[in-house]
Amino acid sequence: MPDQKYVDQVIAFAPKGAWCIFALGSCKLQALARLALAGAYFLTRRKHQTTLCTLSTGGRRHVELLQRRQGGEGNRIARALVIGAKALVPARLVAVRMPEPIVNERRRGAQKQAQQKGSRPSQAPRNLWAWNLFISHGPAMLWKTTPGVKG
Numbered sequence: 001m002p003d004q005k006y007v008d009q010v011i012a013f014a015p016k017g018a019w020c021i022f023a024l025g026s027c028k029l030q031a032l033a034r035l036a037l038a039g040a041y042f043l044t045r046r047k048h049q050t051t052l053c054t055l056s057t058g059g060r061r062h063v064e065l066l067q068r069r070q071g072g073e074g075n076r077i078a079r080a081l082v083i084g085a086k087a088l089v090p091a092r093l094v095a096v097r098m099p100e101p102i103v104n105e106r107r108r109g110a111q112k113q114a115q116q117k118g119s120r121p122s123q124a125p126r127n128l129w130a131w132n133l134f135i136s137h138g139p140a141m142l143w144k145t146t147p148g149v150k151g
Helices: 003-013 029-037 065-069 100-117 123-128
Strands: 019-022 041-045 052-056 059-062 076-083 089-097 131-136
Touching (some): 029 089
Parallel strands (some): 019 041
Antiparallel strands (some): 041 131, 076 089
16 A cells, blocks of 8 residues: 555554654655654655755755765765755655665666656666665654764
């Protein structure tokens, strides 16, 4: 059953401090915002359409994942941000670099799928195939990356 079908029931019963894990990243942004407001935590894969921003005194700044990836930060990245173009849900991006055999398999699968549609994958998703991208509302101390990685 897709996450979207039962998320309202999860929110209704999620006590403060509970972890809600959505495996495929198909959970509605509004639902994640409601979980955060209720004091529960969420963990989900990042959907490629999800807007990622940082907040500063100058307003919102869009987070460009490809620039982060090319910054030489290693195999794991953790960064506080907000998700959503309107909702601005506080969250944390955790990115984990995948081993080359997995990246190559992802490339082959995407190429095959694109060929079946008579198209070619764009460069942006190609660069992101090397990473597993997660969005979490949980505190950094409950899901640590490696020492020295900025949070």
